[in-house]
């Protein structure tokens with residue numbers, strides 16, 4: 001994005017964040033505002049190898065902003081069937097407990113399927129995080145290899161510089177908006193954060209007051 005576009009997006013996101021503090025629908029709309037730009041940009045790039053039904057990358061550790069975890073929680077509660085909610089919540093707690101017993105390095109080298117992945121598709125797609133929305137690959141063979149050998153961190157997933165740059169700009173805007181709102185801005189591990197919100201929905205009140213919602217252990221990058 002050009003400088004004037006970044007400034008316009010900053011103002012737009014600041015307004016959207018303040019609305020999001022008042023309504024769960026507006027919080028989901030904030031996620032959509034952030035991720036739609038990335039999605040549209042990626043759809044115009046034929047070099048990207050990502051296709052529907054491929055979800056190899058939905059097994060890796062994902063770090064999200066607290067408000068992104070809250071948006072996913074509200075989306076699951078409002079948009080998914082009761083049966084899906086039960087399945088996701090059970091998987092979230094199981095996976096969160098498994099991750100809590102690992103070091104960050106162990107999690108980085110272990111495939112842990114995302115609990116929101118249903119039939120190889122993201123069930124919270126409209127409310128997914130910037131980290132998920134911007135992740136992509138120009139070589140699916142590398143993704144398969146990485147999935148098969150998660151302990152081997154020597155190979156890297158090739159990505160497009162312009163998409164990575166846009167993602168970084170949007171993440172930077174999020175940090176600035178959180179600072180403007182005097183809100184806690186530490187990213188947290190997604191599965192543990194969502195599991196914690198399901199176990200204790202009153203944590204959302206902390207987010208609304210700009211306070212840290214989660215224990216330090218979720219904040220490791």
Ligand code: SF4
Nearest residue numbers: 058114116117122132
């Ligand atoms: S939230 Fe969606 S896109 Fe992100 S890891 Fe989970 S299933 Fe994949």
